[in-house]
Amino acid sequence: MSDKDAMNRDLRSGFVFGFIEKYSNLIVQFAVTMVLARFLTPTEFGVVATVMVIIFFFNLLGEMGLGPAIIYHKELTTEEIRGLFIICFILGIALYFTFSAGAFVAADFFNNEIYYGVMPLIGAMILFSVISIVPETLLRREKRFSVVAIITLISALVSGAIACVMAYRGYGVYALVWKSIIHTGMRFVLVCFYAGWRNLVGKVALTGFRTVLGFSTYQFMFNFLNYFSRNSDKILISKFIGEAAVGLYDMAYRLMMLPIQNIAGIATAALQPVYSTFGQKEVAESYNGLVNKIFFLGFFVAIYIFLFADKIIYVLYGPGWERSAVILQCLTPFLIFQIVLATTGGIWQTLGQTKSLFYCGVFSSITSVLAISTGVYLNNLYLVAFLLSMASVLNFVQCFWLLHIKNENFRMEILLKGMPSTVLLSAVLMAVMFLGVYLMPSPFGFMASKTLSSLCDLVVFGIAQVAIVLIAGVLLKNESAIFFARILQKPLRKMKLIAG
Numbered sequence: 406m407s408d409k410d411a412m413n414r415d416l417r418s419g420f421v422f423g424f425i426e427k428y429s430n431l432i433v434q435f436a437v438t439m440v441l442a443r444f445l446t447p448t449e450f451g452v453v454a455t456v457m458v459i460i461f462f463f464n465l466l467g468e469m470g471l472g473p474a475i476i477y478h479k480e481l482t483t484e485e486i487r488g489l490f491i492i493c494f495i496l497g498i499a500l501y502f503t504f505s506a507g508a509f510v511a512a513d514f515f516n517n518e519i520y521y522g523v524m525p526l527i528g529a530m531i532l533f534s535v536i537s538i539v540p541e542t543l544l545r546r547e548k549r550f551s552v553v554a555i556i557t558l559i560s561a562l563v564s565g566a567i568a569c570v571m572a573y574r575g576y577g578v579y580a581l582v583w584k585s586i587i588h589t590g591m592r593f594v595l596v597c598f599y600a601g602w603r604n605l606v607g608k609v610a611l612t613g614f615r616t617v618l619g620f621s622t623y624q625f626m627f628n629f630l631n632y633f634s635r636n637s638d639k640i641l642i643s644k645f646i647g648e649a650a651v652g653l654y655d656m657a658y659r660l661m662m663l664p665i666q667n668i669a670g671i672a673t674a675a676l677q678p679v680y681s682t683f684g685q686k687e688v689a690e691s692y693n694g695l696v697n698k699i700f701f702l703g704f705f706v707a708i709y710i711f712l713f714a715d716k717i718i719y720v721l722y723g724p725g726w727e728r729s730a731v732i733l734q735c736l737t738p739f740l741i742f743q744i745v746l747a748t749t750g751g752i753w754q755t756l757g758q759t760k761s762l763f764y765c766g767v768f769s770s771i772t773s774v775l776a777i778s779t780g781v782y783l784n785n786l787y788l789v790a791f792l793l794s795m796a797s798v799l800n801f802v803q804c805f806w807l808l809h810i811k812n813e814n815f816r817m818e819i820l821l822k823g824m825p826s827t828v829l830l831s832a833v834l835m836a837v838m839f840l841g842v843y844l845m846p847s848p849f850g851f852m853a854s855k856t857l858s859s860l861c862d863l864v865v866f867g868i869a870q871v872a873i874v875l876i877a878g879v880l881l882k883n884e885s886a887i888f889f890a891r892i893l894q895k896p897l898r899k900m901k902l903i904a905g
């Protein structure tokens with residue numbers, strides 16, 4: 406088997422099981438959120454969203470860029486891996502107690518006593534997340550993507566079911582708290598079991614930390630900057646506009662992030678483990694094709710979300726969340742560019758150029774924080790979302806320009822060669838769908854249930870959009886549309902929906 410065939414095989418495995426992991430988890434999270442949104446208020450969601458911003462920061466401190474560094478440094482011995490696991494365990498405990506003590510600061514800063522009870526409980530997430538880093542990374546380094554997918558699904562199902570029962574029985578915000586604790590706790594137990602306790606416990610060597618330090622330092626600094634640029638919106642909105650406002654914003658933001666996490670995330674999780682065993686020329690050739698396909702998916706999903714944001718929000722969350730629909734529409738440009746930008750981290754890690762990744766983080770942090778601060782200063786949630794979208798365009802251009810000048814095999818004109826064709830196809834799709842949605846009455850308007858009629862609209866128009874984009878894409882000779890049309894041919898022929 407050639408190197409290219411081996412790479413494609415490993416990528417397919419990573420993508421398939423990444424798809425199963427992401428989308429099974431997505432379905433579970435959708436179902437759980439639909440239930441919880443009917444029992445909990447925007448303020449309760451806002452409290453947990455605010456705390457999660459702090460949780461992510463502490464997780465960032467504990468992660469230290471170790472995951473990508475362990476994958477990159479394949480020469481690490483078992484004893485050195487155990488040493489890294491012990492370091493994570495000690496650090497996780499220290500971070501948990503530090504976070505719990507911060508409940509007094511949070512309660513005073515946000516002027517809400519609920520944080521006294523919430524933070525010491527949900528802080529267990531930090532401990533479980535930090536000590537899961539090494540065993541989960543071992544699974545990914547060994548390309549055991551199927552195991553990670555199973556672990557994710559089991560954890561999501563159990564924690565989601567318990568949260569729904571708690572919300573129904575009136576536990577309020579604590580339903581969300583225990584959902585997070587149970588999810589991370591189960592994930593820790595399962596990743597340790599499948600990675601093998603003997604790989605984690607036994608004779609240790611602390612020299613591994615020195616080995617990964619150079620790589621992980623810039624990775625950590627990038628993650629640190631990325632954290633603040635990604636979460637400053639929630640902190641500033643919560644402080645200056647209110648917790649109800651951050652609840653509305655966060656529900657829209659999380660919906661917008663789902664395609665990014667579940668399309669780009671599928672690719673990103675597989676890129677470094679697979680690409681790290683091949684040369685730069687082979688990696689660049691593979692990545693060039695991948696970028697154009699992800700761009701195609703990004704435009705497709707963004708158009709669907711923009712046209713049906715109100716129906717999506719109503720079906721998922723019910724009445725009372727209408728403002729989130731407008732915020733979601735303002736975030737659609739962010740989705741288009743961020744969904745591609747999210748994959749570049751795996752490329753920088755594969756190339757061992759985490760210093761360049763850090764430079765991208767510096768630029769992204771400056772543009773994003775300026776955009777968010779401007780919107781918050783003007784006290785306008787919609788403006789926060791729109792300016793954040795505009796910042797993502799600048800971040801995209803800067804990152805791909807740096808990748809272009811740092812590596813001769815990653816030429817910008819090749820990476821983005823399919824973009825003009827995709828933009829033209831998207832314009833055609835937008836025009837056709839807009840006419841269909843806004844000039845024609847809903848075929849399900851006769852239904853008494855608005856939720857059911859909206860869901861039917863989403864399904865029918867979604868199928869129509871898939872058909873339109875593939876037919877128009879083939880006619881316009883869009884390479885990505887042709888690629889996905891070929892993928893769909895086999896199952897459609899089996900169902901006898903098209904001629905064999």
